[in-house]
Amino acid sequence: MAYTVPETIRSTATAGERLLFRTLKDYLPDDYIVYYEPNILGRRPDFVIVGPDLGLVVLEVKDYTKGTLFQLNQDEWMIVSSSGEQVKTKSPMLQARENMFHLVNALKKDKNLLQLEGKFASHLKFPYGSGAVFTRLTQKDFIQHDLYRVVDPSLSLTRDEINPDDESFSEEILVEKILNMFTVPYRLREPLTKEDIDAIRYHLFPEVRISAEFKPPSPYQDQLLLSLHDVKAMDLHQENMAKQIGDQNRLIRGVAGSGKTLVLASRAKLLTKDHPDWKILILCYNISLSRFIEQMIAQMMTEPDNLFDFDQEADLAKHQIQVRNFHAWLKHDVKCKEQDIPVMVEKLRKKEAILPKYDAILIDEGQDFEPEWFELVSELLNPDTKSLLLVEDRAQSIYKRKRSYVQDTGLDFRGRSKILSINYRNTAQIVKFAWDFYQAQSALKNKVVAKELDGEIIAPQSTKRKGFEPAILKTDSFQKEANIVARQMKKLHEQKKIPYSEMLVLYRVKKTYDMNYIDVLQREMKKAGISYYWLTENSESKRNFQKDDQMVKISTIESSKGLDFQAVFIVNIDNMPFVLQDDVEREASLLYIGMTRAKEYLCLSYSGESVFTEYFDGLMAERKALAGDERNEVN
Structure with a gap:
């Protein structure tokens, strides 16, 4: 079954388009992508198919009947409209071919997608083709009316060739015909890699772009070519989610690391593209997360459709997206105190107060918002x-909020919800480690569901990306703990080449009557020659947060929500659950949040005892026993 974007076809599609969509989805291989009416650089071809052993094929779909066709030649057709008028139009074959070359010309600008030597030098390194699909005409109709005189049978599909209910339908013939719809007649020797397909998606769909390393354009045969490396594009599931959210109110529920914030930012960019005059507001709870989203939006908006055009100032000026943490927005934009919100709401409802309206509002970490917000x-x-658009993950809920979106917003989200259940951020080892802890410690573990919307918490599905087991460090003093953590950071930087800007230290408690944990940590980092930025020192340090400043970040777990780093160190876990916090559920969610900030390396350390450290003591004992058993097997 092929992967389709969107997942389902729009209800206003023609019956023929719906039939072809279902057939391509059901009968093409699993690793093929089928795009229906994608908006590609100003054009909307009916279908675009990309496959690792196929290349790229563009299809034009027509629901012409025998009575529709009046006078035909290779390039121009005279057809009879529904009102009985004769209308001149390009032939479907020519339309498909022009759309194909529109895509090919965009892809040919990337040196990595070209063949640079041999017979097909300067062509794309994979085949590209086009064809037409006639959803209301059969092969018999084509033969009787001599239509194959102007329509190449190898570049066309008829109803009986795409309708599985037709007795002459053959899956093998369908796939074989699509595999041969090429103007450049060669087959791939090696299948396209994931990186190749991501590069194709990166060029054709600016909205899926996350980042790429640009090298100076290089001259080749009197033209300049891009040289892109380390291309990062949204996962197909995330792309589908961003494009399929649709109009009006929507709810996205996702697990930690599923790309919820990325989907939200991409959605904001798509809205500005479709509605340039809209005023758009993005809200979240944390100051640091709002800064992160602001930087992500700025990067996305300065990513031009034409990669040779880097007029960033012009791009930034185009959009009207405001990113705020809720309390800053409340203070500076609404000019209201939190305790006065009910009064303000009442005044707005009675038309006694006037505030600016927003055409779209997107809320990240919605589980942390109060009903009156x-x-x-x-x-x-x-x-x-x-x-x-509301985005949430209830496993990351650290504030007690009453849930009733219908009452809170006046909008019904039934049938308007989507789930992101795949964790892309963390390695499989980190996902399992964090989720095992959460299930063992959370009082809500019985409310966990796999995928259904009627449950409370979504169980994460990890990707196949493997890594190191999270480390557990137990010492007899925080001084030793901080010293080892600092040395491990230096080791990761020097041996694994991890930038310090990709390292994060998380803490639950800043200081107690007998210990200033941050002071001790900072001293040990200075001794190791490591630059650091205390993100949560005060509100100003949160507002000035820059991810890529080549410094290790030090933060509370609360302020790390929505962020991710290659290596994360959670220190002083013996202060969790915090003695002044009687809500153990909140503490379990907090530690789960902290663990799922780590993309590659996770280290938990402690030098005292608590309910949580007892769990990790048990885990270390299990690991030790398992290691002993494995040694015995080897001997």
């Missing part, structure tokens, strides 16, 4: 657009 936000949403 949603009420206020809803009053400032343009009633004509109703474009409200």
Whole structure:
């Protein structure tokens, strides 16, 4: 079964388009991508198919009947419209071919996608082709009316060739015909890699771009070619989610590391593309997360459709996206105190107060919002657009919020929800380690569901990306703990080449009556020659947070929500659950959040005792026993 973007075809599609969509989805191989009416650099071909052993094929779909066709030649067709008028149009074959070359010309600008030597030098390194699909005409119709005189049978599909219910339908013939719809007649010797396909997606769909390493354009046969490396594009599931959210109110529930914030940012960019005049607001709870989203949006918006065009100032000026943490927005934009929100909501409802409306509002970490916050936000949403997107993960909920979106927003989310259940951020080892802990310690573990929307918490599915087992470090003093952590950072930097800007130290408690943990940690990092930035020192340090400043970040777990780093060190776990916090559920969620910030390396350390350290003591004992058993087997 092929992967389709979008997952389902729009209800207004023609019956023929729906039939072809289902057939391609059901009968093409699993590693093929089928795009329906994608918006590609200003054009909308009906179908685009990309496959590792196929290359790229563009299909034009027509629902012409025998009575529709009047006078035909290779390039121009005279057809009879539904009103009986004769209309001149390009032949479907020519339309498909022009759309194909529109895509090919964009892809040919990337040196990595070209063949640079041999017979097909300067061509793409994979085949590209086009064809037409006639959903209401059969092969018999084509023969009787001599249509194959102007339509190449190898570059066309008829209804009986795409309809599985037709007795003459053959899956093998369908696939074989698509594999041969090429103007450049060669087959791939080696299948396209994931990197190749990501590069194709990166060029054709600017909205899926995350980042790439650009090298100076290089001259080749009197033209300049891009040289892109380390291309990062959204996963297909994330792309589908961003494109399929649709209009009006939507809810996305996702596990930690599933790319919820990325989907939200991509959605904001798509909205500005479709509605350049819209005023868009993105809200979240944390100051540090709002800065991170702001930087992500700035990067996305300065990513030009034409990669040779780097007029960043112009691109930044185009959009009207505001990114705020809730309390800053409340203070500076709404000019209201939190305790006065109910009064403000009432005044807005009675038309006694006037505040600017937003055409779209997107809320990240929605599980942390109070009901009255949603009420206020809803009053400032343009009633004509109703474009409200909520993104949440209840396993990361650290504040007690009453859940009733219908009451809070006045909008019904039933049938308007999507789930992101695959964790892309963490290695499989980190996902399992964090989820095992959460299930062992959380009082909500019985509310966990796999995928259904009627449950409370979504169990994460890890990707196949493997890595190191998370480390557990137990010492007899915090001084030793901080010393070892600093040395491990230096080791990762020198031996694994991990930038210090990709390292994060998380703490639960800043200081107690007998110990200033941050002071001790900073002293040990200075001794090791490591530069650091205390992200949560004060509100100003949160606002000035820059991810890529070549410094290790030190933060509370709360302020790390939505962020990720290659290596994460969670210190002083013996202060969890915190003695002044009687909500153990919140503490379990906090530690789960902290663990899932780590993309590659995770280290937990402690020098005292608590309910959580007892769990990790048990885990270390299990590892030791397992290692002993393995040694005995070897001997």
